[in-house]
Amino acid sequence: MKKLALIIAGSFLLIFSSCVKQNFETPPISVLPTGTIYTIAQLKQMRADSGSFTYPDSASVFGVITMDETSGNIYKSAYMQDATGAVNLRLTQSGGLRVGDSIRVYLKGIYLSEYGGMFQLDSVQNDSNIVILATQKYIQPITATISDLDAGLYQGMLVKLDSVQFVSSELGYSYADADATTNRTLENSDGKTLIVRTSNYASFASTLLPQGNGSIVGIAGVFNTPQLYIRSLSEVDMTGGRYFIENFTTTLGSFNTFSDAGAQVWKWGIYDNGCAVMSGYSGSNYANTDWLVSPAIDLTNNTGTVLVVNQAAKYVYDQWQNIKILISSDYDGTSSPSVSGTWTELTAPNMPSGNDFNFVNSGDIDISAYDGQSHVYIAFKYVSTTSNACTWEIGRVVVK
């Protein structure tokens, strides 16, 4: 009896164990060959050497997507980056790629080209040129300055710029006009500017430009000159106190002049990409007292404010008391500073030589005593006599 039971039990187990299921079938999965593997830099060099061409053989390049079409700022396009550089992918169909996708691009049939200086892979077919290998492999932005971009670095790569703000003439506008892709301008305290280009189809196109100073992340695109493309407004953090920046690019800008004595006055000069210049010399020395006064600067939300000035001075002959930088918080804003306002003299850590026209950055002049004041004025007071008339040039004034 026991034997029979054992035989029965054994045969059950035998029947059962022989019927374990196999793995489920899958539809046929095609293979996209890899071929030679290149870096983005190598491809860029290849194109630069031989001109634009269609890649004829099996080859691949790996990279991570740093900008996709989700925001609507770009269309049928994406930016891909690897350790050596970045490239703009021009897609035949919209969609299919997201930021963070780690992909392999199969190069056969793709047209390597450039557009306005930006290296591109054109005619990329989502269905037959791209394999998505992983997702959410987000690349961190590289901290860069506008000067870096002007120098041609980081083309197409994801960058972060600090301490920038939109120029004051653009405040009150939105990122893009309703009917066309629009350029806006960022400035930094070095006097450099950068275009931020936004499509009117972007989800944030109608949002007003932020008014403060801060950081911005985007793709450092190129169209002859550098242009920044924003991926998402969450990457724009320009809420800090705005810097007052005056570059005197084409005129005396927001500054006013007052001439208390003498015929010579503050004028605009072409040096240092535009400057304000005052000289009491016109054939011979004349006595002058002239003021170059800033508009009211609001330091209500600022802390640790500093003043930075780019200046040059020649023919000073040690008469440094003739050129003074002054500050007031009770000037009335309209009269001559000689009759209105208590003016305090400021000392710059770095002064120009006094005997040449080299512009020198003053370094940070501490005016934090005026933090919280709503109407602060910076004045440049020039005095000349018949025996001493230096030439004073102010290239840039920044209050931050």
Place this chain on the structure above:
Amino acid sequence: MRKITTFLVVLFFASNLVYGQTVSDTTKLNKESNNIPTFTLTQSDLSSEDEGQEDISGLLQASRDVFVSTAGYVFGPARFRIRGYDTRNISVMMNGVPMSDPTTGRAYFSSWGGLNDVTRNQIIQFGVASSPVSFGGVGGVTDIITRPSTFRKQTSVSYALSNRSYNNRVAATYSTGQMTNGWSFVFSGSHRWAQQGYVEGTFYDAWAYFIGVEKKINKNQSLSFTAFSAPTKRASAGMAVQEAYDLTGNNFYNPYWGYQDGKVRNSRISQYNQPMLTLTHYWNISEKTKSQASVSYWFGRGGSTSLNWVEANDPRPDYYRNLPSWYAAQDNTAMADYYTQMWENDPAFRQINWDAMYFANSKYLFTVNNVDGTGNSVTGNRSKYILEDRRNDKSQFQFDWHFTSFVNDNITVSGGVETSWFRGHQFKTVADLLGGDYWLDIDKFAETSPLGNTDAAQSDLNHPNRIVRVGDIFGYNYYANINTQTIHGEADFNYGKVDFFVGMKLSHTTFWRTGLMKNGLFPDNSYGDSPKNSFSNYGLKAGLTYKIDGRNYIVLDGMTMTQAPYFRDAYVSPRTRDFIVNPLKNEQIYSADLSYILRSPTVKARITAYYAQFKDQTFSRSFYHDVLATFVNYIMTGVDKQSMGLEFGLEANVTPTITVNAMAGLGQYIYNSNPSVTIVQDNNSNIIATDRTVYFKNYYVGGMPQTIASVGFRYNDPKYWFIGINGNYFGGNYLEPNPDRRTAEALAGMYEGDIRIDPILEMTELPSATTFDFFGGKSWRLQHKYTLGLTLSINNLLNNKNIPIFGYEQLRYDPTDINKYPPKYAYMYGTTFFLNIYLRM
């Protein structure tokens, strides 16, 4: 006699009066609405389950076999199917009359819900079975005996309290047993109700009545008449995506209800009333032969309401664009945060907004020209939203005859004939205009189809531009005609050491569609009778029991049969046209099982190894595609399924008062072919795909646990009380897979190594779970004639509300982002109880 007749007649009409309906047809329950389009994904309009399981799994709890009864009672609510067999493979009969719905082949327990008192006597045989009343299917035969003379004289009343789909039940049954004057009577009635069941927004209002009369005509003949119905009106619970459950913090979130003027109103109300009348003649033809002949008529209304809308926002609160994830996917964090906040905190926001629909309907002044083709114009507020009632009525006449003959001491022969003429009526009516004046009956999806031809938008070219109001039929209207004839026979041989039986059946099925509307898109294929489809089928079965000794048995069974396709699966889009699936084939089924059984005074045990193969099944599903703005119908042919595994059941009286039971089922239910799929759109005669191969081989058939186990004990005290506890395990439960994802087309543009491939193809297993149940009861004998008792059962003692018991992959999917349309789940209820107090005399 007269009084009784009057009473019967009054009761019969009274039940219909309760619902104000004139009788019409069908037993099909809203749960299986695969051929009825709904605006949520219909692959399962499967509402979460209640104790009255619509299909018969719950029924099986009456079996004496510990495996079968536990499978029914404990695992039935978790949608477990014994051996993975679809319930259409079980022949469910009542007094020898088949109780299954011909359009799907399945029997619905809820057809006699609330009549537990009179349906207690059941002969259940699972698997290849020897039965005089039916050949059965691979799942066996269940025959419910409600013959009035089989009841003993008893009166019982009971009251039950519960927190499942209903909260209260009162029932009363009076049976006379066989009286000396030859008459037997049985009367039973019950009412089950709840203002709100376990799931929010669900009410329950069900009545049931049963009348049985039998008269012994002479020593050998008896005539019985039974009439019963279970008129039910209840509100449904819907399944949702996990995101909705997470946001609301409630795994029983129900998207089907909302507030109207501060009151709860559910949009999915199902209402059934399908009386069945049967007249049976019992005849002991001779000492050795007896027969049973019955005629029955089963008819009535069935249906479920649903919202419909035109030129308006989708009112479903859990529509994917009403969820925060839709906005998060577009990097719109402001809106995503707003929606999250509203979903988490505002109950009205995450449910249907009835007030908004009434408002929208109050101001859409519209003029319809050439109304009903008469040239008249009607101006009024055109409803943008309505509540429609999708009806499923039936009318079925059956004639059955069975006989059993004891040829000699060892041989018994049985057999019979079953015939059925069935006509189901599928149509929809306007249930509520929601404040508007009328609804324009144009297929709203076809209106947006670029055919440039307004005919295409018409539901019925015979009544174009029809204006409908409450109660009017619109949209679609057709009959499903199904006639079957079966002849079966069996011979049983009983010898000392060996018993065996062989059985056969032959059947013939004819079905066709009769359209009552001339559909604008398919004018030549929708109105009138479609061509008739006929199928002939056979079945052969055999079983052998070898008695090793009085306690140990070996049983071996086998069956092979063919099954005609079911009406619901045969028509590509029965609402609009009579095109049938191509090719329409018989299903081929075969199975075998081997068991070892032990029966001793203290131990009953069984271990079985089984195998079954189903070949050439057809399966169809519909879902609403919001971008195509139409229903998309999915028809798969050549589907093969395989079931195999082991079953174990043990019941042991370890002491005279303590019984231990244990059961386990290790199953493997898989698809083992690569079927072919055709995809069609309702509002377009173009075919989206033909004969696309679905790589389904070796995928698990999802939607039910494939591994189950239960261990428990029960203590029976001689002083008439008992308690017991069970621990149960559910495992091997997979999501119902979406066949369209397993095609080469789904992987278009993806190559080896692409990370998007695996999520599209993989099979998702639901986590396994363990629950505990308690049951107990006591009875008292009062004054030597009354028995007062109470029973209490408590399920899921640990109140674990995180057990997903069922889930399906949505048919709509985006291959580039498989999480865009996530699966939908239903969770097992937390702790529920059922307390029944009864008095019998």
